[in-house]
Amino acid sequence: MNKETKLRSHNITAKAALQFGSEAWVLKKREEQRLEAAQMKFLRHLLGTTKLDKEKYQCIRQKTGALNIVNEIKQYQEKWLQHVQRVDTNRLPKQALQYKPKGRRNIARPRKRWRDQLHLEDQGTGNTPNPSGT
Numbered sequence: 001m002n003k004e005t006k007l008r009s010h011n012i013t014a015k016a017a018l019q020f021g022s023e024a025w026v027l028k029k030r031e032e033q034r035l036e037a038a039q040m041k042f043l044r045h046l047l048g049t050t051k052l053d054k055e056k057y058q059c060i061r062q063k064t065g066a067l068n069i070v071n072e073i074k075q076y077q078e079k080w081l082q083h084v085q086r087v088d089t090n091r092l093p094k095q096a097l098q099y100k101p102k103g104r105r106n107i108a109r110p111r112k113r114w115r116d117q118l119h120l121e122d123q124g125t126g127n128t129p130n131p132s133g134t
Contacts, residue, residue: 006046007064014042015069022073023080026112032070039069081118 001009018035025031036057043060044050061068084093097115 003046003064007066010042010046010066014039015072018069019073019076023077024114025073025077026114026117027070027073028112035069035073039066077114077118 018038027035040057040060043064043066044055047060047063049055049060060066081097084097087094089095089098
């Protein structure tokens, strides 16, 4: 199999498997590293190189033309947010996005939420998503 066919196979199967269900993930650094490692393992195998060759991630991506899987997942999450903001208010994803629980929180530090992750990433660019849709 030539390189183009293998890369097409990667885009259809492996990348789709890595991105499955990612619209609601809260990515932590460790999970981002694991996703990149899985992608690099496949791309190294595609090129016929090993870790002992000590090629940088950027060189491998440049040779194969593959994009960073973490960046693709973040773009997909932004598209999903825009989609949910456009749907009717009686649909379940929109209701889940607008849900604000009542009552007291636990004493510990609150877990990072999907909405918070998108808000923090967009603070640097000045684009603040409006999860409430108003």
